[in-house]
Amino acid sequence: MKKLKSLKARVLFLLSGLILLVFLLIFTAFNLLISSYIESSATEALTRVRSDGIPPDMAEDRVRPEKKYPEIPGGSTERLFVTEDYEVLVPDFYPEVTESSPLFEVKTAVEKREISLEEGGVKRLTAGEGLYYYTVVKSRSLTGMDLYEVHFINMSNLYDFEKNLSQMLLLIMSVALLLTVILGYLLAGRIVKPVKALSVFAKRMGEGDYDKMESEFSDLELHELKTVMNETSEKLKKYQEDQRTFFQNASHELRTPLQIIKSNAEALEVGLLEKEKALPVMKCEVDHLGSLVEDIILLSKLDARMEDLKKEKLDLRETLSASSERFMSLLLEKGLTIRYDFPKEPVYFTYEEKTLERAFENLLSNAVRYARHEICLSVSRAEGRIFIRVEDDGDGMAEETRKKLFDRFYKGKDGQHGIGLSIVKSVISAYEGRIEVKSGKDGTAFIVILPDPIESEYL
Known part of the structure; x- marks a missing residue:
């Protein structure tokens, strides 16, 4: 047998599931959009600068920027020069590199060979707590040494913004889900209460109590159901009263000819009546009784709405x-x-x-x-x-x-x-x-x- 669920539990489950589904869709769409924006912004910025190489007058131990790189909402584009042995040449125009700086995190990632020196494309790098995108361009120094320009951009600010907003959305979703459960519980209770009242009313009718239900419902459908049930109760009450009256009258009508037959039979038995007088009366009452019984049987068949009439x-x-x-x-x-x-x-x-x-x-x-x-x-x-x-x-x-x-x-x-x-x-x-x-x-x-x-x- 299929396990039954309460209406209240079903309403709570549907409302909670709907809210959860909507927030998950919003959360997923938001993260996809932010991630796509971060990646597209970084790709656009790095694509504009990847064609820049090392200027012709650059020495092996000195590198300087040829021009200022473009900035985007996430941050500005920077670059490092790396030898094929993953030795990082830090340009002398950079300030002192600290461990908390983005340059240090990228430099450390290079030295750990977490960055691929293959040319082409924009790649993603997670270093420390920061998010970076980089692209590699191969060039050559004045001494003929092969160098790799690692152009990178720090997108940590946007990444942190995404995480903070995601956490805020999760918090909002949790609060909304909690409120939904509370409101759903109250709403389900409001729906279930009149249904239970109607159920009790139906049970009362089944037990023979046909008093009208006086409760008023604000919902149209429940009001219509109550009206129909009240009308049904009235019909059942009238039917029961008719049946009671019918059987009382039927018993009275049956008792009368039976008493006449009995009294005549007793009088005949003790000799108070002659056979010629008693028998016709008894026969008449038997015919009356038979006719009455036939009528009662026919009425019962018609009341039962029997479909076996041979039409x-x-x-x-x-x-x-x-x-x-x-x-x-x-x-x-x-x-x-x-x-x-x-x-x-x-x-x-x-x-x-x-x-x-x-x-x-x-x-x-x-x-x-x-x-x-x-x-x-x-x-x-x-x-x-x-x-x-x-x-x-x-x-x-x-x-x-x-x-x-x-x-x-x-x-x-x-x-x-x-x-x-x-x-x-x-x-x-x-x-x-x-x-x-x-x-x-x-x-x-x-x-x-x-x-x-x-x-x-x-x-």
Whole structure:
């Protein structure tokens, strides 16, 4: 398993690494530029003087400069005369050579043969604590002796400047790195603190505590995350309350027929009721119980958003007709008629016939219960949607009833167990549709609105 790192450590590491990388690049670039400047300056100065040789009237034991050599910011160009045996001839115009002078350091380097007498090019020499560049030109004295002119320039001042500035940069880099670590630690703490708070909030939700998080965050992203988590918490809280209410109501609804069955069975057992009276009641309650259990199972499946529905492309007109035919005997018994307002062309939709049929049956059952003379079923297409209308000519319903109509286990006037219409809403929602209710003194209309697949194909 990959080792996990804390967010604070990661932020500190990234900030420190970035600052360190930037300073290393600056430090390296600075040293390269200064070194390049020192070398190019020395090379330029020595190149201008390397063509100067020993004047024709120069004696073996006396050398004098022919002209003053150019100066550069690092220092002036000087020269020594050296024999092929590395004997240094110090010109008499030089002041007394001390051990701390650049001339002494170069003279010592020559005598130790640390300087090559090969002609051509500019070479680097580190002697003592100084930095020098030199070039060698071969010449001849009046006596015919081979001499080598060692032209050199002392670049120690620039070299010392480079070292001092490098040390200063290193000091600045160290201070900046320390400040970065401190500021990074504070910044990381500022980032990690709300993340930890959100983590605690998420843990609370997992443990069933759905109270809102009241903390405010100044960062937009964290504020948006908190808002989403609060909304999720509200949904989970409502879902839990709905589930609790659902199971309380379900247990009550299941207990009622079971108690009736039990009491009739006990009365039958002790002879308080005759079989002819007890058995029909028990059978009716068993049917009621079975219907209720089926509805609860269907609701559970829809709540779980099961994807195993066997959908196929079918004609909604045929499904509505088949659903209404199951109520024909009841319609005849109550003296009701059904009027169909269907288009001539098929109205295709992809669905599982069993679930949508169940929704239509619940709507029809509700219409049969409250209709006075007629029920109207209609299907139409408009504006990229399919409209299915189930309408009765009953007395209508109160506004308070209409608002609670789709709540689970809410029983309206003459209602049964109160989950029929909630099943309708869940089924329609599973197909990305919605249901609306219009009610007045002339009756009630349930309008199912589904997305039209034919229109969707052209989008």
